[in-house]
Amino acid sequence: MRNIAKGVAVLALVSSSAAFAEGGYWGAVGGIMDIDLPNADSPLNLGLRGGYILPSGWGFELEYTNSLISGQADVFANDVDVDVQTMAGYATYRSYGDVYFKGRLGVLYEDVSVGASSSDDTGVSLGAGIGFNYGPNTNIELEYTVIEEDIAFWSGTMTLHF
Template identity: 55%
Template sequence: MKTTTKTFGALTIILSSSVFAEGGYWGATAGVMDFDFQGVDNPMGLGLRAGYSQLSGWGLEAEYIGSLVSGEIEVIGKEVDVDMHSLAGYATYRSFGDIYFKGRLGLLYEDITVGRNSGDDFGVSVGAGVGFILWGDSNIELEYTILEKDVEYWSGAFSYRF
């Protein structure tokens, strides 16, 4: 009887964590776009995300990030703005529990503007982070994402599950 009670208790805990891990979610992210160039005052980014995760921990996520506060760099003795906008689709994996780990890998479209010059590109993006369940349907995540080979995004995110 004691073994049955322990087994039932363990299954209840595992399944209650798994239920939170399934379903759609939306949220917002904010952080620093860390350009890997000398002399750049990095822009601050703000983004929106939406996704769906399954009981297994695997899921899909879409995210848009744009410069909320422009960065700056000196070009020929003149300060010019540095901005970045990106749109990405990711395959994600979340571990189980109230404190969990998250990984993501996906494709990204980016547009970087320096002064009056602009360039865009497609590439691969990869990220990892840790998340904390706040209450029933809400969580926060602290993440590190390589947006492209010269730009990293250090961010915090808030998500709500529905």
């Protein structure tokens, strides 16, 4: 009987937390661009994110990030700055609940600068994370996004819904 009561309580909690913030949102994103380079420190990126969530949980978002604090790389015994700038558009999906899972897939433009050298590329980007409904109009999301095969973005985002 006790297990049934626990099951009913969990079901009631999940059902009550099915309220979902749909509509437009914008927010700030910040995190570490984890670069897979030997003898390199990762830059700290900050940016803006905006999007729209449909009642089904599907949506889209646009994101721009740029290095606030440059990483460092050892190139021919010299320390040089490492910076990453990104602009992306994603299709997203969020599960329902006060704690939810998020997935995103999209197209990303990146510009990576190492010292005086710079390289840019456009490609597919994929990410996943977990989110928390902090309030009726505020969400916090923690994500891992693959920028390219040797760059990943570990980020946190705070969004405000309107």
